[in-house]
Amino acid sequence: MNKLFLFILLMLILIASCSREMKLSASDYEWMPYKGNETLIFTSNKGDFDSVFFLKKDTLWGFPDAQSIFAPQCEGVRIFCRHTDSVIQDKSIRYLENDFCSIQKSKNGHTVLKVNLLTKDAVFYRLGPINLDSLNKVTPIVLETKKNRYKDVFVINGEDYSGYFRDRYDFVTKIYWSKSKGLIRFDKKKNAYWELTN
Template identity: 30%
Template sequence: MKEIILYLFVAMLSVSCTDNISRKESKYMPYDSGDVLVFENPKNTLLDTIFISKIDRYVSDGPKIYFNESIKAYDKKGDYIIHLSAGYLKYPDSYLKIRGLSGRHCIKDLNKKTEISLSTRTMSFDDVILIEKESGGNSEIIKIYWSKSKGIVQFEKDNHTIWQLISLSSYK
């Protein structure tokens, strides 16, 4: 009887999580190693730059209990900027995490969001969704405007300063 219960438990685990990130979900990682994102605060024209130093893709070669496929974009300091995961036992749905913004944002929920148009001083986007911090979460960033093709195009910090993407280039 214990063997049957153990077998059923393992079977449930194996179907509860998606092992790999689908092609559609992988579009939530629009960055490549060498990308440079320049943001401007329109009120005082201050600039902030993010250098994507590397992209790591991890695929578990063992039991998929704790980790499934994940892709992370790192800055020059070695801190992750974007984390796209196929989920795992505790969070079985694929999700997106963005440094500074609290929460794991399920891809299936992001796909349901209404796309809007957004223009910065130098660029326009027509595939933008709003991603907000989880309620009750402690977060430096409270809102991110995410282009499904380009990634972060605008973000608002907890002090209500707004930063807009003015340049996206690659230095491979």
């Protein structure tokens, strides 16, 4: 009886440990150009500047259906950063730590990009992730900034499903994402924009 119980227990453990790994592909990694130790310096067309300091790049495993026996494990890569607090209105500067961007394999096999842009006077509101399958079908544009020319740029619009984000002073209307360099520009209302200068 003990041997039968032990055999059944071992088989259950073996079956439970046979979950699928949803790994990022080489083409998925092309959307994450950062090493994790960079400093991004942005200058606005109004003469202001701000920096985002990357702290580390980390590979994470998510378990979207953690209670299921055969739940997939989904690989993700995330950049953590230190950024200016976007809420402070006076001249003081305060830095916060957060994630900046990530690519993540979802349980259905799709890969998503998330950009969590938080800087001085700027927040990129996006309720859902950006599906890379959709972006891969779009032809990239060429964007010329004051410092560089990029030939692999994708424009991603901010979202305002709630109806009141667009009225905020810090609302980012769109970001410009280069596959080779990452975030290179973001636009705000009233023709204000910030460009990567390094």
